Amino acid sequence: MTTAQVRQPKRLADYQAPIFSITHTDLVFELDATATRVTATLTFKRQQPGRLLLEGQQLKLERVRLNDRVLTAAEFAQTAESLEIFAPGDTGVLEIVTLLNPEQNTALEGLYLAEGVYCTQCEAEGFRRITYYPDRPDVLAVFTTTIIANRNELPFLLSNGNKVRESRLPDGRTEVVWHDPYPKPSYLFALVAGDFDHLHDTYVTSTGREVLLEFFVQKGALARSHFAMAALKRAMRWDEQRFGLAYDLDRYMVVAVDFFNMGAMENKGLNVFNSKFVLADDTSATDTDYFNIESIIGHEYFHNWTGNRVTCRDWFQLSLKEGLTVFRDQEFSADMGSPTLNRIDAVKVIRTAQFAEDASPMAHPIRPEQVLEMNNFYTVTVYDKGAEVIRMLQTLLGKAGFNAGLACYLQRHDGQAVTCDDFVQAMQDATGYDLQAFRRWYSQSGTPELSVKEQFDAATGKLTLTLAQQTPATADQQEKLPLVIPVKIELLFHDGSAAQQHLLILDSSVQQFQFDNLPQAPLVVWLEDFSAPVKLSTDYDVEQLLAIASRASNGFARWDAMQQFWHKIIKDAVQQSALPVLPEALLTAFRQWLITPLADLALTAELLTLPDFDTLAAHYAPIPVDALLNILQETTQLLSKALLPELLGCYQQLTTPAYHYSEADVGLRALKNRCLHYLAFTAEGAKRVTAHYQAANNMTDILAALHAAQHANIAQAGELMADFAKRNEANVHVMDKYFNVVAANPRDSVFDALEKLTAHPVFSWKNPNRVRAVYGAFSQRNAPQFHRKDGKGYALLAEVVTKVDAINPQLAARLITPLLSWQRYDDGRQQQLIMLLRELASLPMLSDDLYEKVHKSLP
Numbered sequence: 001m002t003t004a005q006v007r008q009p010k011r012l013a014d015y016q017a018p019i020f021s022i023t024h025t026d027l028v029f030e031l032d033a034t035a036t037r038v039t040a041t042l043t044f045k046r047q048q049p050g051r052l053l054l055e056g057q058q059l060k061l062e063r064v065r066l067n068d069r070v071l072t073a074a075e076f077a078q079t080a081e082s083l084e085i086f087a088p089g090d091t092g093v094l095e096i097v098t099l100l101n102p103e104q105n106t107a108l109e110g111l112y113l114a115e116g117v118y119c120t121q122c123e124a125e126g127f128r129r130i131t132y133y134p135d136r137p138d139v140l141a142v143f144t145t146t147i148i149a150n151r152n153e154l155p156f157l158l159s160n161g162n163k164v165r166e167s168r169l170p171d172g173r174t175e176v177v178w179h180d181p182y183p184k185p186s187y188l189f190a191l192v193a194g195d196f197d198h199l200h201d202t203y204v205t206s207t208g209r210e211v212l213l214e215f216f217v218q219k220g221a222l223a224r225s226h227f228a229m230a231a232l233k234r235a236m237r238w239d240e241q242r243f244g245l246a247y248d249l250d251r252y253m254v255v256a257v258d259f260f261n262m263g264a265m266e267n268k269g270l271n272v273f274n275s276k277f278v279l280a281d282d283t284s285a286t287d288t289d290y291f292n293i294e295s296i297i298g299h300e301y302f303h304n305w306t307g308n309r310v311t312c313r314d315w316f317q318l319s320l321k322e323g324l325t326v327f328r329d330q331e332f333s334a335d336m337g338s339p340t341l342n343r344i345d346a347v348k349v350i351r352t353a354q355f356a357e358d359a360s361p362m363a364h365p366i367r368p369e370q371v372l373e374m375n376n377f378y379t380v381t382v383y384d385k386g387a388e389v390i391r392m393l394q395t396l397l398g399k400a401g402f403n404a405g406l407a408c409y410l411q412r413h414d415g416q417a418v419t420c421d422d423f424v425q426a427m428q429d430a431t432g433y434d435l436q437a438f439r440r441w442y443s444q445s446g447t448p449e450l451s452v453k454e455q456f457d458a459a460t461g462k463l464t465l466t467l468a469q470q471t472p473a474t475a476d477q478q479e480k481l482p483l484v485i486p487v488k489i490e491l492l493f494h495d496g497s498a499a500q501q502h503l504l505i506l507d508s509s510v511q512q513f514q515f516d517n518l519p520q521a522p523l524v525v526w527l528e529d530f531s532a533p534v535k536l537s538t539d540y541d542v543e544q545l546l547a548i549a550s551r552a553s554n555g556f557a558r559w560d561a562m563q564q565f566w567h568k569i570i571k572d573a574v575q576q577s578a579l580p581v582l583p584e585a586l587l588t589a590f591r592q593w594l595i596t597p598l599a600d601l602a603l604t605a606e607l608l609t610l611p612d613f614d615t616l617a618a619h620y621a622p623i624p625v626d627a628l629l630n631i632l633q634e635t636t637q638l639l640s641k642a643l644l645p646e647l648l649g650c651y652q653q654l655t656t657p658a659y660h661y662s663e664a665d666v667g668l669r670a671l672k673n674r675c676l677h678y679l680a681f682t683a684e685g686a687k688r689v690t691a692h693y694q695a696a697n698n699m700t701d702i703l704a705a706l707h708a709a710q711h712a713n714i715a716q717a718g719e720l721m722a723d724f725a726k727r728n729e730a731n732v733h734v735m736d737k738y739f740n741v742v743a744a745n746p747r748d749s750v751f752d753a754l755e756k757l758t759a760h761p762v763f764s765w766k767n768p769n770r771v772r773a774v775y776g777a778f779s780q781r782n783a784p785q786f787h788r789k790d791g792k793g794y795a796l797l798a799e800v801v802t803k804v805d806a807i808n809p810q811l812a813a814r815l816i817t818p819l820l821s822w823q824r825y826d827d828g829r830q831q832q833l834i835m836l837l838r839e840l841a842s843l844p845m846l847s848d849d850l851y852e853k854v855h856k857s858l859p
């Protein structure tokens, strides 16, 4: 904790190049649970006049030596966050010895010890908790790391790069030396020491390099790491084939740990993963788990080029590596599975979480302009909207142009720390496409809103489309300017003429586009594939939307039409304070999809799914919480009743003999479980759900049964949950799923249930996965109880956030998100939220992480 009140945010506009560079960083770690000694030997070189100021936090400084002379206290100055060397000269070698307490490090930043494993997390600014250093991404050094430890306790001593030496010291300890030949910033440094099960394999790159692939996982989990290993090999092959990028070291290591703040980390040659994104087998993992593992394994691997070989100049440029790498992992997942489903899932993230962030006090552009706590900017805006911006570049430049641009970027900047502007410039130079105006996507925050008008002249066959864009002001930025927005459309003709696809490039406030010689008035499918991260409203009636849902050539467009359909009829219902009227055409379409599902079963399941609370909520200010929840519940029941025979027929038709993670089987389970969800609300729901649970041979089906049981409030829900918990006590990842279901219980009893969970033997306040499984799920997947009118849900989360802030500020700052957007709710809820935020703001020991968020959101 620091006294955030006196901390000023850093600004992008104040960027200054480093005064000193470090060419070589030699680190020696003498591992000890409470007193690890780190000796850092830094070879430095002056780049410009100025002071030699190093960052450091929570370090005990033992000694500073400059060129073989130990400095006296008068020759350096130390503050809580820095160390200044007064007369360093222009070049030299600095040796700094610090002492750390890994056991006490519950923030999981820097070097920490959890469950017997020493592990580092240095992005974004964790390295300064290991030693005093110019802890910024534009200082790149060649690292050599020596780890000294007791081999009996810690058989595996790992760091970046290649292992150069291993020897036994006279005192019986072991010393292992690692060397990473690629200069890197401190945030990519990693060290891991512990006892693991070890899976290894080899991979031969397209350049002929034989790479040793190694996974280090908790004892007993070896069999659960095979899928991740295979996924890694697929990712390596894919990057060679799609972008011509091959791996560049002889060794690629992945360590899985259960104590981790995020999903995973791309440290050079030594990725550290949250174990939930590595470990999986057919009895414990859901289809979604398998999907996430493949995608995150891909993501971290792809960072080796986009992030590690070419890195960020400063943290404001985070989207340079993250937006681009998310885009790359999305393309990888699309190629490994269903492009349509992948697009639907990515768009759901934007329309719920990202649009909500734009509407929140934390709104920021994909390249933020000021930051107090960098950890607060690992956001859906930087990551997922960042990926949408890269996707728009690919849409504008074409795949070949985009590939050429990426090749130019990587070649031009290999080994450098660069900016988002450098990236766009490379795209422009490689293709000759003027991207000047496009750059505004990097500096402007908010969700652009598009409105469209269609005019057809039957006599001439001319269609005129008028598009207008406007971006509402956001908390961080009042003035908004027009953006370059690629809008993909499809023209459908009901006379059977071939559909036409076009790309419209909107680059001013209002613009017209004309199409001649059309056979008849078309039905225009707007924003196909969600070609830009915008809100687009049409005034289509329900028949037109259902026509698109049935006829568009593009699966994404069909799903999107259904989403618009639900928004429309739910909006009408909210306005009239009534339940939605389900048009006969809708029931006909649903029946059709249930009787004869599309070849893509997963898409069929999506077509049959109502938008969730958060997706709907994005369309309202203020959000009519109670009405939306009621409508969702009632509509599900109406559909269950109206479609019972077809739901049953579809459910019974779909059988999977044995579990297999394949695109076809995933789709089959998705559709079957969608039917189950509706069937749970019918008279024989209890019987059906119980039978489904008992017959299930995989985790996807089991969880579908538990969620259905709970949502439909069937009598056996408690029994099934207890059975599930008992069977899975030994697997923490499965217990997290159990916690998720308990926390999503939409009834009042959830409060007692949550209390009991925190007393469960596997629960620990220090483990982010456990805390998220309970309270993350409660606040994000239990709208009825979290948004209770009496404020009990909000108060519980505020209490948890306060408690967690003292243990792990990063985790606390992520958990608080749902409390920040008080403006989006009705007066009563606003008052409760503001009161809680004020209470939080008045806490004496608030971390910087929470301080920034709470203060930004207070009125």
Ligand code: 0A1
Residues within 6 Å of the ligand: 121, 123, 124, 261, 262, 263, 264, 265, 266, 299, 300, 322, 375, 378
């Ligand atoms: N760079 C990682 C994500 C990450 C960021 C911060 C962390 O700790 C504060 C940890 C991981 C990625 O994009 O995968």
Ligand code: ZN
Residues within 6 Å of the ligand: 299, 303, 321, 322, 325
């Ligand atoms: Zn990343």
